[in-house]
Amino acid sequence: MPEAAIEIENLTKEYPFGFLNLKKKTSLDGLNMQVETGEVFGFIGPNGAGKSTTIKLLMRLIFPTAGGARILGKPIRDVSMHRDIGYLPEQPYFYDYLTAAELLGYFARFHRLTAADRKERVQRMLKKVGLETAGKIQLRKYSKGMLQRVGLAQAVLHDPRVVILDEPMSGLDPLGRREVRDIILDLKRDGRTIMFSTHILSDAEMLCDRVGVIVGGKLRGVGAPGQIVDMKTQGMEILFELSGAGNAPFLSQATRTGERYRLHVAEEELYAAIDQLRAAGARILSVSQVKATLEEFFMHLVAADRAQATSVEVSGK
Amino acid sequence: MTCLGIVALNTFREAVRDRVLYNLLFFALLMIAAAILVGQISIGIEHIVIVSLGLTSISIIGILISIFIGVSLVYKEMEKRTLYALLAKPVRRWEFLLGKFGGLVLTVVVNTAAMALGLFLALLYVKHSLDRGDLAVLVAVYFILLKLALLVALALLFSCYTTPILATLFTSGIYVVGLFVQQMKNMPEDLMGPAMAAFTRRLAYLLPNFDNYDVMGPAAHGQAIPGILILENTLYTVVYCAIVLSAAAVVFSRRDLK
Numbered sequence: 001m002p003e004a005a006i007e008i009e010n011l012t013k014e015y016p017f018g019f020l021n022l023k024k025k026t027s028l029d030g031l032n033m034q035v036e037t038g039e040v041f042g043f044i045g046p047n048g049a050g051k052s053t054t055i056k057l058l059m060r061l062i063f064p065t066a067g068g069a070r071i072l073g074k075p076i077r078d079v080s081m082h083r084d085i086g087y088l089p090e091q092p093y094f095y096d097y098l099t100a101a102e103l104l105g106y107f108a109r110f111h112r113l114t115a116a117d118r119k120e121r122v123q124r125m126l127k128k129v130g131l132e133t134a135g136k137i138q139l140r141k142y143s144k145g146m147l148q149r150v151g152l153a154q155a156v157l158h159d160p161r162v163v164i165l166d167e168p169m170s171g172l173d174p175l176g177r178r179e180v181r182d183i184i185l186d187l188k189r190d191g192r193t194i195m196f197s198t199h200i201l202s203d204a205e206m207l208c209d210r211v212g213v214i215v216g217g218k219l220r221g222v223g224a225p226g227q228i229v230d231m232k233t234q235g236m237e238i239l240f241e242l243s244g245a246g247n248a249p250f251l252s253q254a255t256r257t258g259e260r261y262r263l264h265v266a267e268e269e270l271y272a273a274i275d276q277l278r279a280a281g282a283r284i285l286s287v288s289q290v291k292a293t294l295e296e297f298f299m300h301l302v303a304a305d306r307a308q309a310t311s312v313e314v315s316g317k
Numbered sequence: 318m319t320c321l322g323i324v325a326l327n328t329f330r331e332a333v334r335d336r337v338l339y340n341l342l343f344f345a346l347l348m349i350a351a352a353i354l355v356g357q358i359s360i361g362i363e364h365i366v367i368v369s370l371g372l373t374s375i376s377i378i379g380i381l382i383s384i385f386i387g388v389s390l391v392y393k394e395m396e397k398r399t400l401y402a403l404l405a406k407p408v409r410r411w412e413f414l415l416g417k418f419g420g421l422v423l424t425v426v427v428n429t430a431a432m433a434l435g436l437f438l439a440l441l442y443v444k445h446s447l448d449r450g451d452l453a454v455l456v457a458v459y460f461i462l463l464k465l466a467l468l469v470a471l472a473l474l475f476s477c478y479t480t481p482i483l484a485t486l487f488t489s490g491i492y493v494v495g496l497f498v499q500q501m502k503n504m505p506e507d508l509m510g511p512a513m514a515a516f517t518r519r520l521a522y523l524l525p526n527f528d529n530y531d532v533m534g535p536a537a538h539g540q541a542i543p544g545i546l547i548l549e550n551t552l553y554t555v556v557y558c559a560i561v562l563s564a565a566a567v568v569f570s571r572r573d574l575k
Binding site for chain 2: 056059060061062063079080082083085086087088089091092093094095097098106107109110111151154155
């Protein structure tokens with residue numbers, strides 16, 4: 001089993017609020033999670049779920065109320081491990097009086113690279129994120145998407161072993177998103193570990209070896225995108241043809257497209273449904289397992305969380 | 318170069334690219350030009366008028382730069398979230414903080430040096446030569462720098478946990494009170510009551526004594542500044558800045574960013 005690149009244990013973050021800060025809002029509730037070395041891990045959840053809080057805790061931008069984490073075997077309070085970490089903040093903003101090349105040069109200095117190495121890497125990174133011609137323009141003139149690219153460049157500038165990206169696709173057009181996806185896949189090919197948060201589920205399904213779903217500050221599931229959705233919704237789809245005005249059972253539940261019908265049934269009802277359809281003269285074309293998409297699983301969790309929150313609120317009243 | 322030095326140089330670069338800084342510098346040079354003009358119509362006391370006006374303008378501009386840039390040094394980085402990417406690098410928070418301090422002090426030094434050069438050029442223009450007595454002006458400029466370093470440290474401390482407006486009020490307030498520390502130490506007991514007088518005396522020892530740095534009178538009259546005062550003021554500034562910056566580091570190291 002590969003060694004964990006990121007180990008999170010019981011990580012909890014509460015924010016005080018209200019009069020004299022006496023009340024507490026739990027933003028992250030006892031998170032336990034591991035990201036294995038060399039994998040692409042997607043951290044998905046709706047806005048306010050706790051994704052950015054987790055990442056900020058890992059980067060020590062905020063401090064945990066309880067619990068802790070280790071990255072590459074070192075506790076997160078150890079600043080030296082930042083030599084091996086690249087981080088892209090959510091909606092990044094940089095010193096707008098600097099050009100992209102100056103900013104990257106500035107950040108490169110913290111990694112003790114030689115002047116020649118710095119120069120070469122800055123040029124290479126600007127090229128990689130498609131900003132080689134805009135490298136000498138001050139960042140105040142950059143669009144949101146361009147800033148996102150600069151953010152990505154500074155995150156991977158020093159060849160980190162672990163790359164943590166907070167909403168890397170945010171603010172990018174389809175071309176930009178594709179370029180970011182390519183960069184993530186390049187990093188994976190180079191053996192880097194990548195953890196990124198997103199609410200764009202198609203990106204997570206496309207890129208991730210595993211995903212963690214977080215809703216309401218709690219981790220609701222971790223696994224391969226295929227595996228994680230299998231944990232939930234299961235069902236069967238029967239595709240059949242029925243000529244003429246049929247009176248077959250289940251017909252009212254089926255979706256009609258021309259002469260063809262699609263019928264979703266529970267797994268245990270499959271054989272009974274087939275028998276009844278055949279008895280009514282239907283021609284069965286195919287039977288397939290219905291797998292929920294990550295999006296459906298995600299929406300199911302969000303709906304459950306909201307329902308629970310509402311019931312707590314009602315009972316609280 | 319250390320992380321501290323890298324942050325300091327970038328802070329200096331930011332200040333240099335900030336147009337407000339040039340405006341302040343222009344204003345200072347204008348004041349020095351005014352000093353020459355006033356000096357020319359002050360028959361016999363040109364030297365005193367030029368030195369007094371020159372040192373005052375250097376001090377005022379320095380105070381404005383130190384307070385107004387100092388109070389937003391850390392706050393702006395937190396508010397705009399430029400700090401996020403930086404703290405993800407192998408940089409400790411105290412290194413960032415001291416780097417910001419160093420960068421602004423460097424800015425103040427460069428500005429003060431430019432203004433001091435203007436002052437000496439003005440003196441040279443009026444007197445046609447410089448003598449040993451003018452060394453006191455150099456010491457006065459050095460004392461202004463020490464004062465500004467202490468102000469930057471205070472502004473930085475407040476910048477770590479409050480808004481620029483409040484930090485400006487706190488820093489300015491401490492500066493004004495710090496000009497009257499000697500009077501606070503000598504508050505008459507019969508007027509204040511023994512308990513209040515004792516409290517004021519103790520408070521006076523805690524507050525920075527900005528009056529220590531004022532040697533404008535002797536400098537304007539070409540009197541030598543005692544070496545022991547230079548040493549005392551230097552040590553006082555170093556120790557006081559160390560205490561204030563340590564407090565700032567403690568506050569900032571525990572602070573959650575937004």
